[in-house]
Amino acid sequence: MKIAVVSVGQTPTEIIERLSRELPKIFPDTTSQVIGEVLSLPEHALDKKRRQYNSTLILNELQRFATHHLNFNRILGVTNVDIFASGLSYVFGEAYLAGKSGLISLWRLRPQFYGEEPDTGALQLRTQKEAIHEIGHTLGLQHCNKNYCVMHFSNSIFDVDKKQKLFCDQCYLNASIAISNMG
Ligand SMILES: [Zn+2]
Numbered sequence: 001m002k003i004a005v006v007s008v009g010q011t012p013t014e015i016i017e018r019l020s021r022e023l024p025k026i027f028p029d030t031t032s033q034v035i036g037e038v039l040s041l042p043e044h045a046l047d048k049k050r051r052q053y054n055s056t057l058i059l060n061e062l063q064r065f066a067t068h069h070l071n072f073n074r075i076l077g078v079t080n081v082d083i084f085a086s087g088l089s090y091v092f093g094e095a096y097l098a099g100k101s102g103l104i105s106l107w108r109l110r111p112q113f114y115g116e117e118p119d120t121g122a123l124q125l126r127t128q129k130e131a132i133h134e135i136g137h138t139l140g141l142q143h144c145n146k147n148y149c150v151m152h153f154s155n156s157i158f159d160v161d162k163k164q165k166l167f168c169d170q171c172y173l174n175a176s177i178a179i180s181n182m183g
């Protein structure tokens with residue numbers, strides 16, 4: 001699988017570079033690359049009252065971007081802004097199930113959001129977990145009931161911290177099959 005990591009709006013370079021280096025360690029037969037071009041945040045995705053961006057509308061932009069970059073199997077967007085999805089007060093990320101693109105937000109992964117000291121290591125680990133989770137969805141994986149598995153649903157930052165950045169055996173098998181079927 002060839003993954004492209006792309007920034008949607010400005011994000012810290014060291015976070016996405018590190019993320020891109022870590023992804024091939026998790027997924028079999030996978031390479032990852034950061035795309036230099038920064039996608040702009042679609043203005044129509046901003047909900048001014050909520051002061052949040054609609055993640056589904058950003059995801060649609062990513063999907064459009066993906067169709068112009070056929071040399072990649074998956075596009076992962078990373079944004080700094082707070083995002084929400086229909087019916088949810090916020091999300092850490094969103095992806096098309098068995099689609100080509102996923103999106104994660106760093107906004108609620110930062111310790112500072114919870115009134116804690118900045119911690120780049122913690123931010124990087126959380127970013128990796130959420131990115132792996134969303135790419136897992138693009139491989140057709142659904143939520144896993146094992147709370148240590150990276151495909152476990154994260155309701156809060158506590159759930160993010162509790163799970164590993166690894167798949168359980170069953171999810172890893174499913175991810176491997178999906179990747180090998182990409183040909
Ligand atoms: Zn999920």
Ligand SMILES: [Zn+2]
Pocket residue numbers: 144145146149150151152167168169170171172
């Ligand atoms: Zn699992």
